[in-house]
Amino acid sequence: MADTRKENLIDGATGPWEVIVGMEVHAQVLSNAKLFSGASAAFGGEPNSHVSLVDAAMPGMLPVINVECVKQAIRTGLGLKAQINRRSVFDRKNYFYPDLPQGYQISQFKFPIVGEGIVTVDLKDYSFDVGIERLHLEQDAGKSLHDQDPDHSYVDLNRSGVALMEIVSKPDIRSSEEAKAYITKLRTILRYLGTCDGNMEEGSLRADVNVSVRKQGAPLGTRCEIKNVNSIRFIGQAIEYEARRQIDVIEDGGTIKQETRLFDAKSGKTRSMRSKEEAHDYRYFPDPDLLPLEVSEAFVEDLKTVLPELPDEKRARFMSDYALSAYDAGVLISDRASADFYEAVARGRDPKLAANWMMGDFFAALNKTGKDITESPISAAQLGELIDLISSDVVSGRIAKEVFEIMLEKGGMPGEIVEERGLKQVTDTGAIEKVVDEIIAANPKQVEQVQTKPKTLGWFVGQVMRATGGKANPDAVNALLRQKLQVPEEV
Ligand code: MN
Numbered sequence: 001m002a003d004t005r006k007e008n009l010i011d012g013a014t015g016p017w018e019v020i021v022g023m024e025v026h027a028q029v030l031s032n033a034k035l036f037s038g039a040s041a042a043f044g045g046e047p048n049s050h051v052s053l054v055d056a057a058m059p060g061m062l063p064v065i066n067v068e069c070v071k072q073a074i075r076t077g078l079g080l081k082a083q084i085n086r087r088s089v090f091d092r093k094n095y096f097y098p099d100l101p102q103g104y105q106i107s108q109f110k111f112p113i114v115g116e117g118i119v120t121v122d123l124k125d126y127s128f129d130v131g132i133e134r135l136h137l138e139q140d141a142g143k144s145l146h147d148q149d150p151d152h153s154y155v156d157l158n159r160s161g162v163a164l165m166e167i168v169s170k171p172d173i174r175s176s177e178e179a180k181a182y183i184t185k186l187r188t189i190l191r192y193l194g195t196c197d198g199n200m201e202e203g204s205l206r207a208d209v210n211v212s213v214r215k216q217g218a219p220l221g222t223r224c225e226i227k228n229v230n231s232i233r234f235i236g237q238a239i240e241y242e243a244r245r246q247i248d249v250i251e252d253g254g255t256i257k258q259e260t261r262l263f264d265a266k267s268g269k270t271r272s273m274r275s276k277e278e279a280h281d282y283r284y285f286p287d288p289d290l291l292p293l294e295v296s297e298a299f300v301e302d303l304k305t306v307l308p309e310l311p312d313e314k315r316a317r318f319m320s321d322y323a324l325s326a327y328d329a330g331v332l333i334s335d336r337a338s339a340d341f342y343e344a345v346a347r348g349r350d351p352k353l354a355a356n357w358m359m360g361d362f363f364a365a366l367n368k369t370g371k372d373i374t375e376s377p378i379s380a381a382q383l384g385e386l387i388d389l390i391s392s393d394v395v396s397g398r399i400a401k402e403v404f405e406i407m408l409e410k411g412g413m414p415g416e417i418v419e420e421r422g423l424k425q426v427t428d429t430g431a432i433e434k435v436v437d438e439i440i441a442a443n444p445k446q447v448e449q450v451q452t453k454p455k456t457l458g459w460f461v462g463q464v465m466r467a468t469g470g471k472a473n474p475d476a477v478n479a480l481l482r483q484k485l486q487v488p489e490e491v
Contacts, residue, residue: 020220048157088112209235
């Protein structure tokens with residue numbers, strides 16, 4: 001692993017540099033209601049239509065913890081193989097902003113609900129572990145809208161008070177590729193658990209990315225934090241730009257100042273937002289309106305027993321149950337719907353053939369039609385029946401592709417399509433032999449050639465297949481041709 005990761009080093013004028021990345025991910029908790037109020041946590045809606053008196057911070061209103069959000073945080077902690085802290089504390093993080101009516105965010109500072117955990121990330125050539133430092137619960141803020149008209153700014157409090165899980169990783173990531181793979185894996189885990197929808201476009205998953213550079217083996221360099229990057233591609237771009245910028249600064253004799261930076265998607269660059277000296281002093285203190293949060297062993301155990309099968313476990317099971325490669329299994333389990341679809345297709349059939357069809361023609365068709373697997377125009381039953389037809393030699397692989405295209409365009413079950421259109425493979429040797437004889441008789445030059453160049457047998461196979469509309473059984477054609485042209489079987 002260490003060797004493979006060396007390829008991640010970035011060349012500088014003074015030699016190779018190592019980039020060190022850690023991430024703080026804000027994941028919006030999937031729940032009906034907000035963290036401390038009963039208002040809807042749904043995305044969108046008319047501005048200020050999901051706002052309770054608590055979310056608007058009316059005087060005298062008291063927060064009441066939503067136990068479903070606590071459960072979601074614990075489920076997530078379990079999915080991250082993390083320590084669940086039986087006692088955690090909500091603090092006030094004080095700052096002023098128009099979309100924060102309380103004047104503070106309720107968050108967890110010293111005592112988070114989830115402690116250290118681990119996420120195993122798989123790339124094509126190697127796997128690596130990212131340590132999880134902690135996961136804590138906190139409220140989201142509202143949204144300020146500045147672009148509506150030039151003279152006014154507006155505040156929408158629909159998001160105010162929605163529960164977030166802040167998931168903090170250790171600086172265990174070594175490249176933009178690794179960072180993208182980490183956030184992808186984290187999102188897969190959250191979606192499997194059903195604790196966050198992982199929708200980055202709607203802001204339910206946003207990442208703060210910490211980047212520093214160093215010479216290999218040297219102590220950690222000064223880091224810069226890139227705030228609120230909201231797509232996987234942008235995370236990669238931001239890291240690449242920022243690492244190069246830091247290397248250039250250091251190699252030009254400068255030093256890196258610890259600061260918060262913003263990523264500009266249009267230019268692909270990061271720019272300074274505020275330096276460490278300008279950083280807020282949040283004056284954290286325990287929220288006097290909330291008791292420390294205590295959960296019993298039994299509460300955690302109950303959640304553990306109903307945890308779904310997680311991506312790593314599913315992948316391992318696919319490798320052993322269906323004899324798939326690590327890569328194929330990884331692709332098929334990358335979301336739960338694909339994994340379920342695959343299992344429905346593969347059950348009782350050739351699992352490798354099922355995997356090839358799904359990852360080939362089937363995914364390509366989804367891509368082409370721009371459809372999600374949950375709205376797939378081809379059902380698991382259709383694809384399964386097609387695979388049955390191939391396995392039982394009713395159709396060749398080539399004809400199967402044709403049947404697949406017909407299903408995609410017009411629907412219907414593969415068996416019926418084959419029947420209606422007369423696409424059944426011809427295995428009757430007598431019928432094939434007739435065609436073979438005709439083609440041999442019509443092509444004396446090629447017959448002579450194949451004696452010295454046995455590879456040209458393929459040309460005859462092609463001719464027979466064409467003459468039979470692709471329906472001749474390729475094995476039978478091959479055997480007959482070899483026998484009649486006296487081309488021995490390849491060893
Ligand atoms: Mn936060």
